[in-house]
Amino acid sequence: MIKPSAVATRPAVSWRDYYVLCKPNVVLLMLLTSVIGMFMATPGMVPWRILLFGNLGIALCAGSAAAVNHLVDRRIDLVMARTRNRPVAQGRIDTAHAVLFALVLGVTGMAVLITQVNQLTAWLTLASLLGYAVIYTLFLKRATPQNIVIGGLAGAAPPLLGWTAVTNSVDGHALLLVLIIFAWTPPHFWALAIHRRDEYAKADIPMLPVTHGVAYTKLHTLLYTLILLAVSLLPFATGMSGPLYFLGALLLGFGFLYWAVVMMIGKNPAAPMQTFKYSIIYLMALFMVMLLDHYLYPQQLMYEVQF
Numbered sequence: 001m002i003k004p005s006a007v008a009t010r011p012a013v014s015w016r017d018y019y020v021l022c023k024p025n026v027v028l029l030m031l032l033t034s035v036i037g038m039f040m041a042t043p044g045m046v047p048w049r050i051l052l053f054g055n056l057g058i059a060l061c062a063g064s065a066a067a068v069n070h071l072v073d074r075r076i077d078l079v080m081a082r083t084r085n086r087p088v089a090q091g092r093i094d095t096a097h098a099v100l101f102a103l104v105l106g107v108t109g110m111a112v113l114i115t116q117v118n119q120l121t122a123w124l125t126l127a128s129l130l131g132y133a134v135i136y137t138l139f140l141k142r143a144t145p146q147n148i149v150i151g152g153l154a155g156a157a158p159p160l161l162g163w164t165a166v167t168n169s170v171d172g173h174a175l176l177l178v179l180i181i182f183a184w185t186p187p188h189f190w191a192l193a194i195h196r197r198d199e200y201a202k203a204d205i206p207m208l209p210v211t212h213g214v215a216y217t218k219l220h221t222l223l224y225t226l227i228l229l230a231v232s233l234l235p236f237a238t239g240m241s242g243p244l245y246f247l248g249a250l251l252l253g254f255g256f257l258y259w260a261v262v263m264m265i266g267k268n269p270a271a272p273m274q275t276f277k278y279s280i281i282y283l284m285a286l287f288m289v290m291l292l293d294h295y296l297y298p299q300q301l302m303y304e305v306q307f
Contacts, residue, residue, distance in 0.1 A: 037162025060109030152185035242297025
């Protein structure tokens, strides 16, 4: 017989817990870059079917990867203030239901992409899902302080997925969009890791500020921000984007550089979190400016350089 007290203390589950399991804020940022990748792949409008089903499939697969991340990290999530209330960590969703939910999302997403978009996009999306859920979450996150650098490639894939959804081919300029997010990921995440250093140390996760110290991480954040600034100018240098993008990339890049310098100087204790927040604004604004430039200053070269 189950005691009444045991029933009373059992965590309640709601649809919001499953919504949180998908990391909706992260998925929405990924979808923004995916949508813009689609529009950058064509001089005109993206077919509505590709726009709808392409992003639906990508979102479902991204949600599946996020659910696996919740499942694998359920024990360390309890140690960190930022994650301790997650539904799997708190037991509101048990492991069996989390596995089933992730499986349903992933299979449905792949089915949508294969049947409604194209197989290239489907398999690249699967590779991205496995890269984040398995290679990064299961192995790299706990194995090396370079985890976010190596694993960042999986999170950088959405604009390429959007591009291939439209063209069914891998284009050099699509890879430039991947490179931008790949270079953006370390300074973005290291700023947060500095802010949460003690929690990562308590959870025994070898993030760079834990293994090499805060000063070392601040220096590398600054260096990667400089790399990001240079990489962000490549779409203009290759003829993919025009003068509006060039100006926007410079202004946004110098803004990021400003916060990286402020964080390195170390006089503002709130600088790491402010840098992290700016990095999100930076990526959203950079891709929006790229899209605006794409239609105001159409470039011909981007439709010729393919491999």
